Amino acid sequence: MCSLWQFCNEYAVPKDQLEFFEDITPQDIVCSQKASGVTLKEEDLVVCNVKINLTRGRRNPLERVKIFMDYDNEGMFSIADDRASHLLPVCNEDMIVRVYSKKHELVEVISEAFENFLLKTYELKIQVHEMPEKKKCRRPLLPESNV
Structure with a gap:
């Protein structure tokens, strides 16, 4: 069975911050989590710092x-x-930071922790794209066929 990462959130780095921007790590996001019933671990998420x-x-x-x-x-x-x-x-040049969850049930928690990190670090809450509500509802997997 193939497991796909679930998109959580992304951030487009402002052009005036590109020169001094440091890559965001899973640790940055995990440390920005607010107290909730779920405790994030670094291995629960993937951060892609994409330079174009x-x-x-x-x-x-x-x-x-x-x-x-x-x-x-x-x-x-x-x-x-x-x-x-x-x-x-x-x-x-552009820099985009995308955050993915390895577990479907952690999408909301990771997205919120990422927003907290942006607020704490850059004093802004900018979200380019959010996972659409209908995509957050887990679809049943199709059974694999023996072909």
């Missing part, structure tokens, strides 16, 4: 593109971003 960039970290990849005046001319030049296109991104 345009191949050069925070630097603009178009800085490396040089334009030649003519095919036989060796002189090259760059084009300023505002002259190239209005579709260029403002930031060249």
Whole structure:
């Protein structure tokens, strides 16, 4: 039988905090749990710190593109971003932290502990996506067929 992790919550790191952002760990979330009937352990959850960039970290990849005046001319030049296109991104890197539960019954507790961590550490309660209510209801597993 295959066990899938249940999505709990995610946090998009603000662009002004990217440079000094430290990865969030399961220990950070477990230590932020409020007193309840359930005690979380680090092995109950998975934290994915995902960095997405345009191949050069925070630097603009178009800085490396040089334009030649003519095919036989060796002189090259760059084009300023505002002259190239209005579709260029403002930031060249994103960081998203996603939290998953290994046990279905802990989704709510882990999500709340993650929100507590964000509130305690960054003084904000931002939630990009939450597990939809209908997804929180556990569906029965289909029996495996012997094919």
